Every structure is written in C-alpha cells, then in structure tokens.
Amino acid sequence: MEAETTETIIRATGRSLCEHGYADLTMQRIAAASSVTTAAIHYHFDTKEELLDAFLDDLVDRFEAQLACEAGDPRQRLATLLDSVFDADPDDEFPVALMELKAQAPYHDPYRERFRELDGTLRAVVEAAVDDGIEAGHFEAADAGEVARFVATAINGGHLRQVALGEEPAETRRVIERYLDARLGWHPEGSA
C-alpha cells in the first residue's frame, strides 16, 4: 500500500513535470495530477527536490531493468539500446522535462548522482555488448570503453539538439549507426 502510494506520486510527478515544467512544478499540481492529497505527498516527501530525486531514481531503475532483460546476442543488445533511447513518441514532452532537470544538476547533487548512474549503466551496457560481440566474432576489434563513451556522448548531444534546436532524434541515431559501422563493421539492420 505504501509502495503503491509512492509509485502513484512518482508517476504523477513525471506527468506534472512534462505539463508544467520544472519552475512551475508544485506539490499542489502533483496532487491535482493524482488521486493522492497534498498532505499525503508531504508525508512521503519533504520537498519538491526530494520528490524529483525519487522520480529520477525510479527512472534509473526502469532503464536498468529494461536493458537487463535483453537477449544474449550482443548485436541485439546494442540494437535494443538504440531503440529504447530513440523510439519515443515525437509528441512526448519527456525529453524537455528531463533536460530541465539536467540543467538543474549543478544546483542539486542528488540529481547529478542519478544522471551519473544513468550514464554509467548506459556505458556499461554498450561496453559489455561490444566486448562480447568482438569475442563472438560479430564485430571488428575496438576499444569498447571508447565506443561506449562515444555512444553516450552522442546520445547526450542528440537529446540536447532535440530540445534546443527541435531536431529529429533520428539524425543522431544515424550519426551513431555510421560510427558503429566504421568502428565495428556492423550496424543495426535496416539503418545507416
């Protein structure tokens, strides 16, 4: 019951963040977006920052769970990772909301820690897939850590370009796929 309430609050936080933006996000608005009262939200979370920290923590957990469930083939693991990053609903406001939190990271250490975790997970998944793929003879030899850093940096760049420039994320996906092709002699099917 407790966990259910917390989850309801966290889901409402995500929706409210997308709707109102970071600066205008309040406990009242989160309550209005859920079946939970403002008092109940305050019972679980002292401040808006604490609530957003829980929201980011949940995001990291779901991202990790999503990538951990993947098939064993390292090519499939890389393709699934790119799908999970790039196959979003184009009307989704989530990238904008997430960018606002990233811009706030210098002022809130807990946010920064969550983003570092997310980055660590992303890079570890790429690095392991590249190493496994080289070992299995699917990919040409490469420095897996370097490939992982490249992929993470390009994904971050694509996120920023989507929000600041209004650019299609598919442009960045092509940049990554061309790089994988040049570096590993492989790219996901039907692309690059």
Add this chain to the structure above:
Amino acid sequence: MEAETTETIIRATGRSLCEHGYADLTMQRIAAASSVTTAAIHYHFDTKEELLDAFLDDLVDRFEAQLACEAGDPRQRLATLLDSVFDADPDDEFPVALMELKAQAPYHDPYRERFRELDGTLRAVVEAAVDDGIEAGHFEAADAGEVARFVATAINGGHLRQVALGEEPAETRRVIERYLDARLGWHPEGSA
C-alpha cells in the same frame, strides 16, 4: 552612445545569468550588475526574454567573428574551433547558464532560432575546413557534412555532460580528436 548602453546591458545580462540562473534573473538584478538603471534597461528591452534574445544574438555574432578571423590553413581552422569550444576557464559558470537557456528553447522560439544559427555556423566552419583540407591533400576523403554533424553533436553532448554530470570537457575533446584521426587521418597537434 546608444550602442554602448545596449552593450553594457548585454554584458551585465551575461554576468547576472551566470550569477543568479535563469529563473531568478530579473531586470533589477541586471541593473545592479551594471551602471545602467532599471528604467534605462526597460527603455531598450520590454521583457527579460527580449533581453536574453539580444544576449544570444550577441553571442552568435561574437562566435562568428572569432571563427571568421582564422588563418587559411584548414587544419589550423579546425584546431582553433576546438580551442574556442573547449579552452574555457573551469570555474566559468557560463556553460551552466547557457544550458538553462537551451532547456528553455522549447518555450521561446527566438532562443531556438539563435541556437540554430550557432549550430549552423559551427557546422559550416567544420564542413568548409574539412572540404578545403581534403582538397589540399591534408585529410583523407570523407563526407564533410557528416563530419560536421558528428563534431556538432559531440560538442553538444560534451556541454550537457559537463553540466549534468560534472564531467571534464577534455573527455569529449578526446572523443572528437579520435574521430577526426580515424575519419580524416589527422588530429590537432599534441592530442588524441
């Protein structure tokens, strides 16, 4: 005199943005950071958004002027571009302030237009330098537009990683230099 006042206001806007952040930036604070009164600022700029738009416009102009003055050698032009992006004072708050404006771009079309101009300039400089360098026999053959898109995406990714993760920009510079080495058979001296 007019131009001087405007310039004074724009400089003070940059300093105030770094000091207070986007949400807490006010005309009063900009006046306090300059020798110009709040009334005089209001005479030149109706809203905070208009003032920040002028600030970004000025930023684009200075970036263009900086890159236009470069020596003819295309290798030198690429090296200078990387220096101008990555050789910043590590204590400088400017990347954080700029990221806040980028996060606001979906809500303010004029900001978005400025960031698109900045991106267009950056990519045009890289593309021309790569094309000229290939023609002069300094670089291996490559699709200059693709190289330019890669460099711009990585620079954006590095900016976001610096702000959200607190990562050293030198990490991204290395990613770009390794890419240039692999793609063009060249990288700036003393690096990669």
